[in-house]
Amino acid sequence: MSLHKHHVRQDEMVLDPAFDGGVGTIPKHRLPRGTQDARAALRFVQDELMLDGNARQNLATFVTTWMEPEAAMLIQASLEKNIIDKDEYPQSAEIERRCVNILANLWRAPEPTGGADAVGCSTTGSSEAAMLAGMALKWRWRARREAAGQDAGKPNLVMGANVQVCWEKFARYWDVEARLVPLEGATHLTAQQAAAACDENTIGVVAVLGSTFDGSYEPVAEIAAALDKLAADTGVDVPLHVDAASGGFIAPFLDPQLPWDFRLDRVKSINSSGHKYGLVYPGVGWVLWRSEDDLPKDLIFSVDYLGGSMPTFALNFSRPAAQVIAQYYVLVRYGFEGYRRIQQRSRDIARFIAAGVEKTGRFSLLSRGDELPVLAFKLGAPESYSVYDVSHELRSFGWIVPAYPMPEGMEDVDVLRVVVRNGFTFDLAEAFLADLAKSMERLAGRARASVAFHH
Structure with missing residues (x-):
């Protein structure tokens, strides 16, 4: 049997045999020749979307990620x-x-x-x-x-x-x-x-x-x-x-x-x-x-x-x-008082996270959630790692926290930013702070190991 018979081109994706209806592959950049079974197409797209980040752990976006049923x-x-x-x-x-x-x-x-x-x-x-x-x-x-x-x-x-x-x-x-x-x-x-x-x-x-x-x-x-x-x-x-x-x-x-x-x-x-x-x-x-x-x-x-x-x-x-x-x-659902309670809770959680970030002793806060429920912070002292390393390390725990330079006039300052929105809880905030501490320990441990190796 020729091995080429089962070769899949790079612009095609293999479907799960249990759902493919005998089709086998789907082209990435052109229309399939035939019609797909609805359930197979659904499963196919759902499997693709599994690779997206978890919206509840997305602390980068200002956009709403949770609404009531x-x-x-x-x-x-x-x-x-x-x-x-x-x-x-x-x-x-x-x-x-x-x-x-x-x-x-x-x-x-x-x-x-x-x-x-x-x-x-x-x-x-x-x-x-x-x-x-x-x-x-x-x-x-x-x-x-x-x-x-x-x-x-x-x-x-x-x-x-x-x-x-x-x-x-x-x-x-x-x-x-x-x-x-x-x-x-x-x-x-x-x-x-x-x-x-x-x-x-x-x-x-x-x-x-x-x-x-x-x-x-x-x-x-x-x-x-x-x-x-x-x-x-x-x-x-x-x-x-x-x-x-x-x-x-x-x-x-x-x-x-x-x-x-x-x-x-x-x-x-x-x-x-x-x-x-x-x-x-x-x-x-x-x-x-x-x-x-x-x-x-x-x-x-x-x-x-x-x-x-x-x-x-x-x-x-x-x-x-x-x-x-x-x-x-x-x-209509929340009214003035409902909005006030929801936004106050987001601000309280942002301030809670800001206090936790400050308590690590590793960061300096530029904002602490006192206006928008948002905090931005930079490394408090020169380190062998950067805020970009911290962002990458947090991603290993599922947290999406952006790192970026500030605009012109402060472009030499690199920060991390956390955005708190409706649907984010104090429990999640505690989990984030725990994972931030673990991330900092990992980075510090690698820095110590690097110094020891060179010595």
Whole structure:
């Protein structure tokens, strides 16, 4: 018998004989020639997915990894619904409208006149929301410049070097200069830095309520005050956008006295991720504007081929209604007090882990969960191993903990970051700290063995 008869090409995968229905192999990069048995195909894909990390041990992502079974049932029952088809699915559209108004109330937006709705929409996430908010800033700036007979060809957007990459994408895609302010003496943008970077071509300043690098809030109220002073002193009137991708569902519940939202007149728009601390599976985001005047009408399109004339101002067209419906479920299910308890528990667990990390004596904390339920920490003293080694060692216990350099201005600092989300428990936190201690002992033991070997 020829051995080549049983050879499997590298671009093919062998199916379990008990499930393959006589097929034997599945090509990786082209369609199979025939149809597969449904159960065999299911088993095949499930076996592939076994290689993914464990979501409960994923301390890297800000994205929701656990929802109640009832929420999963709603999502399953809504998978076929397209949120853009507002005429076909009017109640899904109504649910989106309610969510926008709930968030407007939560973020202290002024009451619309004449009983109108708040101005905003759902998106696939904060990246799309940021694009929409950035476009509105650019369009309004350009209209002001053109009305004054001034050049509108060199727009810039001011933000700290710690912004999420979606803002750099926005600047590149829409031909806007990204003025990324290096970090100096703080892990985020300061009010003085923001105002100093602005000029007559600045379309806006982005303040981040919850940095992805260390979980810290930027001083939104101080930035707003600095921009107010800039306008009074120079006439350069720069609007403020708040990227509250994570903090928009934390600060209203845990820091209600903190002025960061539409209470500040300078804040013209806010984005947030429903699929982060909004407690919804990916992907859903939200963007809201202070008033109709802050969303240029040129960005709103009327679509009349879906059964009725419908306004739309999202980048994506067809997209799932399921996550919007799930967002409404958790808003109704938990209410203000439920959200407060869930987010407080996450913050308490983050602080617990921070205390445990500090207790090892091996690390220095950059943040300890006092704002977002996030902590970032670096090695406290030079070691023969790095935070990247620690991250790799933790992976052997199943923990996914990212290691990375801080942004420009602090790029010589390498950190580990732990993100605590709903579904993570004190028991899991204790297990993580125990495995962190074991990881450090392993690394220290290897370092000692290496020194002994060389001697």
